[in-house]
Amino acid sequence: MEQLAVDVSESEGPTPRVNFTMVGNPLKDSELIIFGGEKFDGTTTLFYADLYNFSLDKEAWTKYRSRNQPPPRSSHAATVHKSFMYIFGGEFSSPRQTQFYHYRDLWRLDTSDFTWTKLDVRGGPSARSGHRMCVCKDKLYVFGGFFDTITDMKYLNDLYMIDLKLDELKWVKIEVTGNCPSPRSGYCWVSTGEAIILYGGYCKEKLKGAKPMSHKEKKRLAGVAGANQPMIDDAATSRGIVHSEIWKFDPESKRWEKLKRSGYGPSNRSGFGMVLYKNQLVTFGGVEDEETEESLRSTFYNDLFAYNIARKKWYPMTLRKKKQVKRRRRRAKHTNPEAEPDPQDEVMEDVTEDAEEDEDEGEDEDEETFEDESKPVGRFGSAIALVKNSKLVVYGGLYEKAEQEVTLDDMWTVDLGKLDEYQLVKALSQKHMEWNASDSGEESGSDGMAESGDSASDVAEEEDDGADESEDDEEAEERKEQRKNRRSKLEKKLVTEDDAWTPRVGETLKVFFERTKLHWMQEVYEATETTGKENRRVAFQWARQRYDEIKPTLRELEELEEFFRQEQEAEERHAKKEADIRRQKNRR
DSSP states (O other): OOOOOOEEEEESOOOSOBSOEEEEOTTOTTEEEEEOOEEEOSSOEEEOOOEEEEETTTTEEEEEEOSSSOOSOBSOEEEEETTEEEEEEEEEEOTTSSSEEEEEEEEEEETTTTEEEEEOOOSOSOSOBSOEEEEETTEEEEEEEEEEOSSOEEEEEEEEEEETTSSSOOEEEOOOBSOOOOSOBSOEEEEOSSOEEEEOOEEEEEOTTOOOOOHHHHHHHHHHTOOOGGGSOTTOOEEEEEOOOEEEEETTTTEEEEEOOOBSOOOSOBSOEEEEETTEEEEEEEEEEEEOSSOEEEEEEEEEEEEETTTTEEEEOOOOOOOOBOSSOOOOSOSOTTSOOOHHHHHHHHHHHHHHHHHHTTTOTTSOOBOOOOOOOOOBSOEEEEETTTEEEEEEEEEEETTEEEEEEEEEEEETTTOOOOEEEEOOOGGGGOOOOOTTSTTSSOSOBOSTTOOHHHHHHHHHHTSOTTOOHHHHHHHHHHHHHHHHHHHHHHHTSOTTTSOOTTOOHHHHHHHHHHHHHHHHHHHHOOOHHHHHHHHHHHHHHHHHHHHHHHHHHHHHHHHHHHHHHHHHHHHHHHHHHHHHHHHO
16 A cells, blocks of 8 residues: 655644553654544534654654544554554544444554554454454454444454464454453453453443433443443443453463452452553553442542552552651650660651541641642543553543543653652643533433542432422432432441451541551562561551542441431430420320
């Protein structure tokens, strides 16, 4: 095929987007290549076909245009091999979603001159999006994905391969033996060089009598699985399933192995990113959805976790917290100035002070605190990549604020070897806040809560705002029953957690760590083999992350308990008043 001229220009970088691909430039270790993606602004969806190269060293964007390039798409898959980047599949729709299309084309980008070639390889995977692609031992693999037929949604778990060493490329369907991952899309996988590791994923399961999908559920499906929400049948009876297994595929034996998992890992979530770092799977971000009868509660994450492949164990990758600089000095802890302090006492003293500072944060306005806590906002659908051996790059993605989708275009880096702090490389542009109200009014009202901080009292206030002052007893009883069900669900969630991992209702961070510190220190040692002072510091960081993760649930439980306590007191006062009235009548 004749190569057409490539137009090269300097750029400010991509506009806000989600469901795009970002890979390391195979010829330059400090550069990244971004292609495609989409953005929904409340009324229309835009799909992109632009190609960017970003140099971390120069902090400069370069945009490449060519008449011979893939058409606009999102939720496609990309990988690199030698000097080439390959992309396969994806999806596209018209701005108003009246037309929808899945791709099954394979393209190759020569990163030496940024020219595209469409590869005519017959057969192969069907049209799809939400799949993933990687290269292992000079072979390109495509697995799973999602296909929307307008009337039906189909998830896939087929596996295809191309031997890139051959002069004539051809697709080969891999017939695996034994167990394998169930149909899914939106998972992550990486090549270790000898095998392929798959983690997570999402699918829909049909159920009889299920309620129609809510607006936010459709949006989640669009973000994770690659489906375009207006094309989904609202009457479909299905529920979302988030997978959390880890599978390993051996290209030689063509067998899948389900790996064991232990330790403290990510909550059940989708839309996260994953890279391979020193024989560890490192994940960032994602969203956890909790479906209730009337809403979809969403928690967006910006945390890092690592899975040690050899030990089959999860652990959190917490950043080393900067010590706060305060004008007021602390009093000396040792009454005898000549006594040598015990190093272990010093560490536990520092840990205790950290816990107290966390609990008192923001309460003492007389102290000036100088601490840069800048880091990426919680998000899903972002892209992450590893450059310069240890530098993790996070770009773009999306989070929801009430009924608005906030599509991002910021870029951050963090050194996984140091885990000291995030560096902001590209700040958010003004375009990330662009949003148009829906013409149909679909966006109005509240069919879900996007902020993880929505508590029981917030829910009660929202319910009370629209309630009639003359609410009858039947309605009041129904609302009470809903709160009871919510309390039962939260209590069940905590009971299923190991007590050593989970703070109790009313427990402060300091008390929680004092109760569980031996557990956390053992976990740190097994995951990282660190001992002594560093072991205890990291143990506290892990405990603090776990405490912050569970705290919203505990807070909501406490508020529900307070609601029922006040209601019980009100009922007792009412009963006493009724009894007094009866006694007064009896006295006459």
